[in-house]
Amino acid sequence: MSGAQETPAKLVVEDVCKRFAGDDGETVVALEGADLRIAPGEFVSIVGPSGCGKSTLFNIVAGLTRPSQGRVLLDGEEHASLLGRVGYMPQKDLLMPWRTVLDNVTLGLEMGGVSRRDARELASAELGRFGLRGFEKRWPSNLSGGMRQRAALLRTFLAGRELMLLDEPFGALDALTRQTMQEWLLDVWAADRKTILFITHDVEEAVYLSDRVYVMSGRPGRVQLCVDVDLPRPRRFEVHSSPEFVALKERLLGPLHEASRRQLEEVVA
C-alpha cells in the first residue's frame, strides 16, 4: 500500500521474537521474527492456525508480555510499557457479573480516572449504536451472546485508545449472529476509523473485514504472507460471493492449510 508509506504508521512490529522456558527447561520459541505495519485507521487481520503465536503477539502489543527481541513502535515511538496505551479485547467478553451493563462498559473510563457520572453520560451516548439501549441496567448474565460481545466492544471503544486489538471477538457466536456482528462492526469502524488489529482463524471473516490480512504459520510463529484486500468499501454481505472475494480467500487458504497441516504432522510425529 503506497498510502501506508507516506503517513507515519500507527503500529510497527519489528522482528519481534518471544522465547520462554518450557516445562522441561527447554527453550520454546512462541514467536519468531514477526513484522507488522499498520497505518492509522486501517483494519488489519491476522489469521493463523491455533498455537501460531497470535495471542503471544497480541500480549506483546498490549504490553502484557515483553518481547525477547525486536521492538514495537506505537505512533513511531518505543514506549517503556504499552500498558494503558492500547485497547485490548480478549476472546472472552470478561464482563463482570456483579456490574450492570452500563457499569461494565464504563470500566476503561473509570480506570482512566473519569468520574462515574461523566463516564455514564459518555457511555449512554453510545448505547444505541452498540445495540444496548434499554439493556444498560441488566446484569450481563441476562444478555445474549451477541449482546455480551457488543458490550465488551463498547467497553474497548470507550477506553478511547486509537489502536484496538480484537482477539477473535466473534469466535464463540453462532454463524448467523456472527455475520450480523461483522456487518455491524464495519459500520462502527467506518464511523470513527480507529485502527483495528483483528485476530481470527476464519479466513472469510478476515477478508470481509480487513484492508490487509497477515497469515501466520505455527511453531515457531512467524508472519508468512501479507495480502492486501482491495475490495471496495462500504462492503455488504453480498461481497462474499464475488469472484474477487473468492480468489482472495483461496490465496489465503492455501498457505494457511499448509501451515495447519505441518503443525499436525509435527504433533503426530
Add this chain to the structure above:
Amino acid sequence: MSAVQTAASTREEASDRRGSAARLRRAAEHVLPPLLFLLVVLVLWQLGVKVSGTDEATLPAPTDVFSAMWDNRSLLADNAWVTVKEILIGYAAAIVLGVGLAVLLASSLLAERAMYPWLVVSQMVPIPAIAPILVIWTGFDIRPKVIVIALVSFFPIAVNTLDGLKSTEPELLNLLKTLGASRWKRFRTAQLPSALPFLFSGLKVGAALSVIGAVFAEWVGADAGLGYLILTLNNQVATSEMFATIIVLAAIGIALFGLVRLAERLLLPWYHAGRKEDRA
C-alpha cells in the same frame, strides 16, 4: 412510539404482578412443607410420650417443653442475651480475622506458602480442649468465649474467601492491566467482588459454628449464658427446661444464619439473578 411504550410498560406491570404472585406461591411451597412436617413430628412425639407414660425427666412432651419455656422466659432471655453478645463479638472477630488472613495470603505467595499449612493445622487442634487454657490466661469473663467462637468460625471464612480471591479470571486481571489499573484497583474492582459469593458461603458455615463455639466455651467456665444454663439444668435433671434452652440456642443460630442470607441477597443481587436464570 408512545403507544408502543405504553403497551410495553403495561405488559411489564402485568408481569410484575404475576411475578409477585408467583413469588408468594414459591415462598409458600418452601415454607409450608417443613412446617407441616414439624407439626406431624410434634404431634407424634406428644402422643408417644403420653401413651407410653414416659417420665418427664427422661423425655418431656412438647407441651411440657413449651410451658417450661414460658415459665422461665426471663431466665432464658437474660442468659440468651449473654450468649448472643459473646456470639456477636466472636463472630465479628472471626470475620475480621478470616477476611484479613485471606487478603494477606492472596496478595503474597510467600505468605500463603508459609501460613496456609498452619492454618489447616490450627483446625486439627480440638479448640474446645484449649478453652481451659484460655480460661487460665484470661479468666472467667467474656474474653475466652469470644476467642473460642472466633477460633472455630474464622476458618471457613478464611478458606472460602481465599478461594474466592484466587478465583478471579486471570484474563480479567490482564484486561484491567491494559486499562492501566494499579494493583490496588485490580484488587478492588475484580478480585474483591468476585470473592464475595465465596465469602458469604464461609460466613454461613461460620455462623453455625459460632453457636457451637459459644456453648463449648461456656461449658468450660462461665456464670451465665445458655451453655452455662444447660449445665446447671442438667445437674437438676430439669429436662424440660434443658429442651427449652436448646430451642432458644437453635433459634439464635437460625437468626444469625438468616441475617447472613439476607445480607447476601441485598449485597449480591447479581449473584441471585444469574442463578435464577440458570434454573429457568
